[in-house]
Amino acid sequence: MNRFLRLAALLLATAALPAFADLKILATVPEWGALARELGGDKVSVTVATGPLQDPHHVEARPSLIARARGADLVVATGAELEVGWLPMVLQQAGNPKLRPGQPGYFEAASFVALRDKPARLDRAEGDVHAEGNPHIQTDPRNVALVAAALAARLAELDPPAADWYRARHTAFAARWAAAIARWEKDAAGLRGTAVLVHHDAFPYLFAWLGMRKVATLEPKPGVEPTTAHLAQVLELLRTQPVRMVIRAAYQDERAAQWIAGRAGIKVVTLPFTVGGTDGATDLFGLYEDTVRRLKEGLK
Secondary structure, three states, X not given: OHHHHHHHHHHHHHHHOOOOOOEEEEEOOHHXXXXXXXXXXXXXXXXXXXXXXXXXXXXXXXXXXXXXXXXXXXXXXXXXXXXXXXXXXXXXXXXXXXXXXXXXXXXXXXXXXXXXXXXXXXXXXXXXXXXXXXXXXXHOHHXXXXXXXXXXXXXXXXXXXXXXXXXXXXXXXXXXXXXXXXXXXXHOHHHOOOEEEEOOOOOHHHHHHHOOEEEEEOXXXXXXXXXXXXXXXXXXXXXXXXXXXXXXXXXXXXXXXXXXXXXXXXXXXXXXXXXXXXXOOOOHHXXXXXXXHHXXXXXX
């Protein structure tokens, strides 16, 4: 009897332990890590290659990152050359055949979105130019909805026994997301037509969504840090094309934005850009809640 009781206790203790996640996911940036968690729940284990205050263009291929790729079942990247400077090296060094481009374990979010700002010609002398178009698709929540549908389908493909789980979670997420987008758009209606400056050309999707207008960029070329000479030119432009605010992503140096804001008499608005970029952007929903709130504050 004692032996039976000990076995029963062992089985009960085992049943109480959390289930191991079926899929190991490596997301390149926080927004896709957050989306994978929304869709996968406890069926997935998610790690993220970059932090919210880190420039996603420039990442060191550290041994710890390579090790995570080596053990992953799926890599979720933005694509559109956002990670071109480091992800191919990570995947090559990891030697994980599941994650090779073209395999089910390789997912590029930009493949499911209509990209903006595709350059008319390619010339690296013009700075950090992306041949396929602007990769910062996450600043428009409507793009997230498109990516979510594709990612849920990919999770179901990779983990067939849990396919119904992923579909159900996507259905629930999509409903909450559509309601949130309607709420954000109503809340942000007063931003339509607002003229702004940006530090880096990282917000064309945000501006298209909210009807805002970019007048100029503080960087003289994409990825090239602002110079005093270029900032002086932008300041002169504001004499004929006034703006309401200058926008920077939380990971970017604030000095250029502060320089021009002080001279032009406008506000600097720091946007989270990704999940975790500000205290209010704790998850995907918070990312857009905080973005809209900060932009509205910039109008005051």
